[in-house]
Amino acid sequence: MQFRYPEPKTTACVKFLSHRHASTVGLVSRDPKHLDDNCDGKGAQRESSIYSTRAPLQGIILGLLVPTLSSEEDDETVLEYLLHCFQQQAPRYQLKLLRKVFDPWKLDSGKKCCLSLFHPVIRPLCDWLIHWNMAEAAPVVPSDELLEWPKKDKRRFLHVVYRVGDLDRTIKFYTECFGMKLLRKRDIPEEKYSNAFLGFGPEETNFVVELTYNYGVDKYDIGTGFGHFAIATQDGGIITREPGPVKGGKSVIAFAKDPDGYIFELIQRGPTPEPLCQVMLRVGDLERSIKFYEKALGMKMVKKTDRPEYKRNMKTTVLELTYNYGVTEYTKGNAYAQVAISTDDVYKSAEVVNLVTKELGGKITRQPGPIPGLNTKITSFLDPDGWKTVLVDNEDFLKELHKEE
Structure with missing residues (x-):
C-alpha cells in the first residue's frame, strides 16, 4: 500500500518479465612535452x-x-x-x-x-x-529489433543504493527490527566511504539494500521524490501509520521510519521468496514513465490504479511509480542513489536506453564498460524524472561476489 496523501494520485507497478561507485581520479603528466593539451x-x-x-x-x-x-x-x-x-x-x-x-x-x-x-x-x-x-x-540494427532485446535479456533487481549517516546504527536497526542479515561489508579508506549489503537472502538470488556511508557526513536530504521501500516484516521503527487494512482492500499494512528517515512499508503476509518487495518513486508523468521502463528496461506493468488497493501477493520485487495529480517535479535530495539491475549485455542494453531517451527523455550518465580495478562492466542512466538506474553485467556481478567471499 502506498502512502496516504491528501491529494489524489495514480500509481503503477512494474517488474521484469524474466528471471558502483566510480571515483574521480586526478593525474599529472610526468613529462609536459607529451601532454600539450x-x-x-x-x-x-x-x-x-x-x-x-x-x-x-x-x-x-x-x-x-x-x-x-x-x-x-x-x-x-x-x-x-x-x-x-x-x-x-x-x-x-x-x-x-x-x-x-x-x-x-x-x-x-x-x-x-x-x-x-x-x-x-x-x-x-x-x-x-x-x-x-x-x-x-556491422549493419545497423533496426530500432524495432533493438527494442526487443530487453524482453529477451536475463534481468532482475540486484540492489538499491542509498546513503546513511551512521552505518553501524543502520545495520543494527535493520537486523534487529526488520530481520535482515548483514551479507557483506567493506571499507574503502582511500575513497573515504564504507558500504554494507543487507537482505533476506543471498545476493545471487535476492534483492538487497546497499548502504553507503561517506566519511564525515552524518545527515542527508531525502527529498520529496523518494517514497518508500516495502518489506514483509512484523515490527520495528517509528510507526508513522498504525497497522490496519488497506482502504478498499484486505492487506494489513503499517509504515515505519528508520534512523535516517527512510520510510518502510510493512506488509503482513505469508512466506515469500522476496521479502524486500518494492521501491516507490514519485514521477511527474506516469504514462511517460511507464513507457520508459517498459521500452528501456523490458519491464511489465503489473497493476495501474487510482486507489491504493492492488494485491500484495506478488512473488518478486516491483518498482512502484506514483503520480500525484498536478505535481510534475520533485526534489531528489542527496540520500537515495539508484537501483542496480542485471543484464547479459551492458553494451546492447545501453544502446536500447540511448534510443528510448531520444524519444522520452533521460540520458546515459556512464557509457558501458568495465569499472577500473574491478573490471565489472556497467552502464548507468537517468530516467525522464532524473531517477538513476545502473545496469550490471550478470557474469561480472557473480565474479565480484565470489571474489569478496
Missing part, C-alpha cells in the same frame, strides 16, 4: 581529471599510452587512467580515436595485436576498442 600557456602542468573535456583525449592517449608502450614500463596508474578516460567518451568520439590513434596497430575484430598482451589493465581497453570497431562495421 594538459599544460597552460607557460608550459606548467595542471591536474587532469577523468571528467575532463573530450578535446585533449587524443593527446592524453598519445602522450601516455604510446610512450609507456615504447618504454615497456609497467605503469598501472597510467593505464587505468587511460581506460577510465576512454570510457567517459561518447561512442562517436571513441570511434574517431580508434581511427586516429590506434590505426598504426591495425586493431580489428580478427587481431588484438600486441596491446592485449602488454598488461592486464589494457585488455579491457582493447576489448572496448574491438567492440566499437565491430559495431561500426
Whole structure:
C-alpha cells in the first residue's frame, strides 16, 4: 500500500518479465612535452581529471599510452587512467580515436595485436576498442529489433543504493527490527566511504539494500521524490501509520521510519521468496514513465490504479511509480542513489536506453564498460524524472561476489 496523501494520485507497478561507485581520479603528466593539451600557456602542468573535456583525449592517449608502450614500463596508474578516460567518451568520439590513434596497430575484430598482451589493465581497453570497431562495421540494427532485446535479456533487481549517516546504527536497526542479515561489508579508506549489503537472502538470488556511508557526513536530504521501500516484516521503527487494512482492500499494512528517515512499508503476509518487495518513486508523468521502463528496461506493468488497493501477493520485487495529480517535479535530495539491475549485455542494453531517451527523455550518465580495478562492466542512466538506474553485467556481478567471499 502506498502512502496516504491528501491529494489524489495514480500509481503503477512494474517488474521484469524474466528471471558502483566510480571515483574521480586526478593525474599529472610526468613529462609536459607529451601532454600539450594538459599544460597552460607557460608550459606548467595542471591536474587532469577523468571528467575532463573530450578535446585533449587524443593527446592524453598519445602522450601516455604510446610512450609507456615504447618504454615497456609497467605503469598501472597510467593505464587505468587511460581506460577510465576512454570510457567517459561518447561512442562517436571513441570511434574517431580508434581511427586516429590506434590505426598504426591495425586493431580489428580478427587481431588484438600486441596491446592485449602488454598488461592486464589494457585488455579491457582493447576489448572496448574491438567492440566499437565491430559495431561500426556491422549493419545497423533496426530500432524495432533493438527494442526487443530487453524482453529477451536475463534481468532482475540486484540492489538499491542509498546513503546513511551512521552505518553501524543502520545495520543494527535493520537486523534487529526488520530481520535482515548483514551479507557483506567493506571499507574503502582511500575513497573515504564504507558500504554494507543487507537482505533476506543471498545476493545471487535476492534483492538487497546497499548502504553507503561517506566519511564525515552524518545527515542527508531525502527529498520529496523518494517514497518508500516495502518489506514483509512484523515490527520495528517509528510507526508513522498504525497497522490496519488497506482502504478498499484486505492487506494489513503499517509504515515505519528508520534512523535516517527512510520510510518502510510493512506488509503482513505469508512466506515469500522476496521479502524486500518494492521501491516507490514519485514521477511527474506516469504514462511517460511507464513507457520508459517498459521500452528501456523490458519491464511489465503489473497493476495501474487510482486507489491504493492492488494485491500484495506478488512473488518478486516491483518498482512502484506514483503520480500525484498536478505535481510534475520533485526534489531528489542527496540520500537515495539508484537501483542496480542485471543484464547479459551492458553494451546492447545501453544502446536500447540511448534510443528510448531520444524519444522520452533521460540520458546515459556512464557509457558501458568495465569499472577500473574491478573490471565489472556497467552502464548507468537517468530516467525522464532524473531517477538513476545502473545496469550490471550478470557474469561480472557473480565474479565480484565470489571474489569478496
